[in-house]
Amino acid sequence: MSPEAANPGPARAWTEVTDPELIVANLHRNYTGVSTTIGALLPRQDVRHRLWLVGRSLPDGPSAHSLAAALAISRRPPAGRPFRIWHVRRNVELQVAWLARDLLRLPIRIVFTSVALHVHSFWPRFLIARADAVIATSKRAASLRPNVAGIVPHGVDTEYFRPPTDRGQEWAQAQLPGRYGIGIFGRVRRGKGTDLFVEAMLRLLPHHPDFTAVIVGPCKIRDRPFQANLVKRIAAANLSARIRFLGEIEWAEVAAWYRRLSIVVAAARYEPFGVTILEAMASGATVVATRTGNYEAMIEEGQNGFLAQPGNLDELTASLEEVMTQPERMQSMGVAGRQRATALFRVETEAEGISKVYEKLWQGGGR
Template sequence: MRVLMLSWEYPPKSVGGLAQHVYDLTRALVKQGVEVHLVTLAAAGAPAEEVVHGVHVYRVEPYHLSAHNFAHWATQMNIALLEKIIYLQQKMGGFALVHAHDWLVAFAARAVKHALRIPLLATIHATEYGRNYGLHTDMQRQISDIEWWLCFEAWKVICCSHYMRGEVRHVFQLPEDKVMVIPNGVDVSSFSTVSAQARREHYAAPDEKIVFYVGRLVREKGVQVLLDAAPQILRHYPQAKLVIAGRGPYEGTLRYQAEQMGIAHRIYFTGYIDDALRNSLYKWASVAVFPSLYEPFGIVALEAMAAGTPVVVSDTGGLAEIVRHGVDGLKAYTGNPSSLADMILQLLHNPQLAESLRQTAYRRVVEHFSWSQIAARTADVYRQVVEAGRRSAWYAFAERSSGFLEKVTRFWSRPAI
């Protein structure tokens, strides 16, 4: 089965968790016998075309024209994607289906669906409605409209959690049988590589215990709640050190908050860190904390569990489905600094509990969140969609149209008399 996949993120271009998801999913799909052709955006230092773990990757340069807003820029990007897709269609002769990730590739995905008459499958990783707790601006409403349009055009919609399935059905009014849940996964082996240069003492004193957060610094990730919880944590456990890794538009606000609270000397903002340093910090940390206000899945929690770090998460979204309270992690009330501090302090004061949760969490990741299982389920959806498409009147029309076009092409390509 030859599949065309569209994603605006793919390593080394990484803005959020989408890039890692597409990287892991595509290489696992190849092992399931799927021929994957991924069209994505160019990234500095990355080749225009390459094969990564059997995945055919094509990177395109977006137009450098002025755009009034992000949605206009996304439209220009989609046309650049289409230029590459037309070339691939001519070169290889077609695809079984097109798989689109999020609204940023919706225009190209919809055009491919109707131009090539192949089914469209969409994965919705988050919604504009959910990210902003409603739609408050014209830009947010425009993006939400494009998300609805992508879901409407898709044969099936994949979500990564039951929470997201409910959100997508509610926001876009989708029928129950159109939306399915396939969770994210994690590659346990990828956490064995650690940084050769970094040392624990660069981030905390020998007698300090690290409370670690890694992720984008945006409001919905709830780092401000962790900072609000810090005085209570430090009052009951003075040896705690908060290490906050990542970058994002909210970083300046968070730094200012720490200064105003008088706790900046107990907080280490690392900025961007690579995977090896992230793995090292996971191993040095006593607790990994993810206090999200909105979290469609929460792959960072899986990563911490795979790295062998005890986790505390907010009881929301996909995080609430991953972590079972008191079994493989602890949950705090969403947006509640006191509850978050209580859960973190439980693990700092009770190493035996932390170790028990850590071991159970690791087993859960290995048994239920491997990419091989997730890719097998995704490949099965591909087969169902392709087979259903071929039985449909829509596909029959495409077959008739294709035969007619072949006759017209042969007629006009005859030698002149």
């Protein structure tokens, strides 16, 4: 999804920093889910730490500094700190930080956020083992990593992602059939379970005329045959008007679609974490997800949503039908989801947990 207008509204006044204690790396050339996480955290971290963003700039973010500038300023410790902290989230960033610390002998310490729920190959394992502190985003991720200094789940901006005053009116603005929207967010591909969502809709929509389904997200060139097959299946079922591929949309429109949809589905066969469900919960939508990522920690079964086994179409369909047949319960579950998101998964809580790891390092903890 496009990063444009990621934080709509007046531009934030960022603190001008000449001697950062914290280097936040964003070295990937594309705007990714990691970029979204960094962008949401930066305003909260900016009030806690003297920081630089290094690499690619972010919408409405602070001025980005070059890697060369970060290396140059890291030749000496910052004022009032024994060393600078480099917070990295990608393998390439971890490798650069490791070389800066161990080859160039710079006075820095490395914090790495680990999301993956699988055992890495040799080289990533080697690098992660050399981080001074690892932040895991879930208990399962923590069980697979050394040097874990804290478990800090990703959070959601509960002010930006918020329930609508009237979801029915929001849905009407979409100018699509029916009274209720049900959708899935993310890249169109098998791993995200787009095919499972479509197959479930092919089964359910003929019996639920008040619902229309949308698929929100881009489709890469290699996945176009996969999408074309789904479009063909939808057309054969005469449901093209009620199962819509919206493609890639502007970031500001993503929040609007969460407010329009009554149910949000995450049908991934594998997901490292799964922020879309948190965004949906914060927006007051009922959620149905598979038992991957951190979804089991987010969803209270039967309270704010349902869970199905990854790849199990029958179970996914049954969970969705239970919600779709009870519109009043669907609304109350959305309210419960909003309450759970604001209580447990606010981005401010994530920023606070990360800061605790930093302070522990500065006070002499770590590898």
